[in-house]
Amino acid sequence: LTDLHVWRWPTKLAELLGKRSLGVLELAAGRSRRFQQERLPDVVAAVHDSKSDHVIITGDLTTLALLEEFEAARASLTPLLAGPERVTILPGNHDRYTRWATRHRFMERVFDPYLPDWNADPVKWIDSQTALLAFDPSRPGLSAQGWLPPHQLEAARRVFSEIQRVGGRWIVACHYPLVAPDHLQKHLRLKGIKNGHILSQWLSSTGRNHLYLCGHVHAVWAMRPRKIPNQLCLNAGPPTHVHTGHGPGPGFLIIDLEAGGDVRVTHRGWSASSWHDHELMFEPGFFAS
Numbered sequence: 001l002t003d004l005h006v007w008r009w010p011t012k013l014a015e016l017l018g019k020r021s022l023g024v025l026e027l028a029a030g031r032s033r034r035f036q037q038e039r040l041p042d043v044v045a046a047v048h049d050s051k052s053d054h055v056i057i058t059g060d061l062t063t064l065a066l067l068e069e070f071e072a073a074r075a076s077l078t079p080l081l082a083g084p085e086r087v088t089i090l091p092g093n094h095d096r097y098t099r100w101a102t103r104h105r106f107m108e109r110v111f112d113p114y115l116p117d118w119n120a121d122p123v124k125w126i127d128s129q130t131a132l133l134a135f136d137p138s139r140p141g142l143s144a145q146g147w148l149p150p151h152q153l154e155a156a157r158r159v160f161s162e163i164q165r166v167g168g169r170w171i172v173a174c175h176y177p178l179v180a181p182d183h184l185q186k187h188l189r190l191k192g193i194k195n196g197h198i199l200s201q202w203l204s205s206t207g208r209n210h211l212y213l214c215g216h217v218h219a220v221w222a223m224r225p226r227k228i229p230n231q232l233c234l235n236a237g238p239p240t241h242v243h244t245g246h247g248p249g250p251g252f253l254i255i256d257l258e259a260g261g262d263v264r265v266t267h268r269g270w271s272a273s274s275w276h277d278h279e280l281m282f283e284p285g286f287f288a289s
């Protein structure tokens with residue numbers, strides 16, 4: 001799941017300085033009504049009921065990166081937080097909303113065991129055959145664009161040989177998508193990773209099929225991008241966003257890694273007061289070779 005966007009009104013004057021004042025205006029202008037945070041416990045219960053082997057949250061847990069928002073997100077997520085071997089959490093640009101929150105490591109203070117270690121080892125083995133490799137291009141600043149530090153790509157290149165040696169399944173997780181469906185591509189250009197082409201090029205050059213789990217663009221999709229043909233890109237969309245009536249209701253994705261390398265992606269969405277499953281994609285033999 002992704003883009004929970006838990007929000008709180010700032011209570012201290014100092015919290016209103018700089019970029020947060022824009023964020024508060026945005027909340028007052030409608031964002032606070034669009035993100036129904038009172039829905040989060042039900043979302044968490046539904047994810048818990050899915051009995052998934054591993055839960056991955058691809059960033060934007062908060063809105064203004066207030067410590068209170070991180071703590072509220074953690075309190076809501078408690079039923080899922082069964083330990084880092086079962087749960088992985090990545091930051092999004094809203095979790096790095098201000099330099100202050102980033103420098104004082106608010107997210108790390110609250111979610112540390114669940115965040116990948118980008119300096120030492122960015123790969124986590126979900127099981128003996130499934131490697132999860134995470135990237136963090138989220139940076140504080142006025143723009144919502146990300147920037148991937150070269151050392152993260154170097155670390156990825158280093159661990160990739162081990163992933164290749166073991167074989168099996170490879171999952172990449174990053175808050176920012178590298179591609180979006182055609183009608184959202186223009187939107188992504190304004191808020192994507194500035195140097196995202198180096199990650200796209202490297203992922204394509206590996207020639208290895210991988211799942212790419214992302215968020216950031218608030219929409220649900222499962223797609224095989226033309227420019228990264230060895231990728232299956234998945235975005236769960238924000239689970240507490242008010243349902244616009246178009247497309248599936250807000251929810252999360254259940255990814256089944258089946259025998260024979262098959263991948264089945266189901267969207268579980270909330271509409272008309274109940275959860276509904278909808279098969280988004282079935283890729284036979286995706287991880288077979």
Ligand SMILES: [Fe+2]
Nearest residue numbers: 003060216217
């Ligand atoms: Fe977001």
Ligand SMILES: [Fe+2]
Nearest residue numbers: 060092093216
């Ligand atoms: Fe984002």
